[in-house]
Amino acid sequence: MGIHGKSFLAGTVFMLVIAVSAGWLWENNKLPGQATPAAPVKTSETAIPPDAVKITPLPTLRMIGGTDVAFKGKVTLRQAIAGRFAKNLVIVNFQAKGDHADKSMIRIVWENGEVETIAPGVTNRKFPLGKNAVEISVIGYSMQERPIFHDLPRPGSLTWEIRYEPVE
CATH class of the missing domain: 2.60.120 (Jelly Rolls)
Incomplete structure (x- = not known):
């Protein structure tokens, strides 16, 4: 393998590593140095306002x-x-x-x-x-x-x- 073959192989491996890293970062939606947003806290009870509209189903025709x-x-x-x-x-x-x-x-x-x-x-x-x-x-x-x-x-x-x- 000549001098040009080794540099071609090194460039190919380097591009493959960059592509895999970019894909992994894209999947995780996280860029280096970026903080992860906190997940919204879900409460089991939701308060129903007193002026809420109650929907009654129509009779079956x-x-x-x-x-x-x-x-x-x-x-x-x-x-x-x-x-x-x-x-x-x-x-x-x-x-x-x-x-x-x-x-x-x-x-x-x-x-x-x-x-x-x-x-x-x-x-x-x-x-x-x-x-x-x-x-x-x-x-x-x-x-x-x-x-x-x-x-x-x-x-x-x-x-x-x-x-x-x-x-x-």
Whole structure:
């Protein structure tokens, strides 16, 4: 190894030592002669100011619905309700397509036994707060009505979205 080889090897080793030292200092975030900042002291109890705002969670809203649900003739689709009752009931949208689709409906049985029907084309229908629904059914109707012979079932589709708050 000649004179130039030894100086090249010494320069390479020196640069490697500088690179490793710089990497180690970078990892520790400490430069020579610099003091280490004190870690913040964490207390287990935090004082809550008396004018703090208390946040109460919103009640859980549930949604039942269907989009372009196909059927033929007449069909009753009973909707599953979480809990015993459904309160704060809102029919966001109800649409029906097919022959005589105006005879389609949403049937709601209330807690007191009263039955209410909602025709297609309804949007954002809200019910009184004191009413609790026991059963909700979506009824689709699409028939070719014939006066002498039996009615013929025809294809139709239903779209609905109902929001409510479950009562346990």
